[in-house]
Amino acid sequence: MPPMNKKKQGKVCRDCHRVVEGENCVICGTTNLSDDWSGYLVIIDPENSDVAKRMNIKLPGRYALKVR
Numbered sequence: 854m855p856p857m858n859k860k861k862q863g864k865v866c867r868d869c870h871r872v873v874e875g876e877n878c879v880i881c882g883t884t885n886l887s888d889d890w891s892g893y894l895v896i897i898d899p900e901n902s903d904v905a906k907r908m909n910i911k912l913p914g915r916y917a918l919k920v921r
């Protein structure tokens with residue numbers, strides 16, 4: 854396995870807060886991304902997650918708590 858680069862975790866969609874590895878969001882399809890974000894969040898079960906509901910997250914995955 855290659856070493857993890859902790860400084861660069863990818864970009865985050867400004868619309869749905871999802872952590873994106875490419876150049877556009879897999880959910881929104883938008884290129885409205887930010888690399889200035891904090892608070893790593895893994896949503897496994899959006900139906901039973903208060904955080905997911907508050908952030909309007911419908912799909913499991915990796916998200917950021919705060920995006921600037």
Ligand SMILES: [Zn+2]
Pocket residue numbers: 866867868869870871878879880881882883
């Ligand atoms: Zn998005």
